[in-house]
Amino acid sequence: MVLSSFVFQGTHDKTQDAFCERLPQRIVLLLHGQSEANANHRILQHKPDPKVELTDLGKKQAEETGRKIRSLVGDENCVFYSFLSRLTVEQAMVSLEGG
Secondary structure, eight states: OEEEEEEOOOOSOHHHHHHHTTSOSEEEEEEOOOBHHHHOGGGGGTSOGGGOOBOHHHHHHHHHHHHHHHHHHTTOOOOOOOOOSHHHHHHHHHHHHHO
């Protein structure tokens, strides 16, 4: 599971600061947890990629990620952007339940 967070700080340049006020204060990058294809590459021989799901370990990773995101962002407003794939939607749902 990959979780990276970047927090943007102000600068000493008023023009840049005005521009930065419109940017998000935090960007969190997230990669989905372990999938069936991560655990067994041969599954793709008979199961199309869009049908691949998270493994039990991947779901546990997603729950833990949800808790980490909650502790990281607290009560900040959040917007999530995601690839529209089964794995990323499943990851988001499990993570939100975990947080």
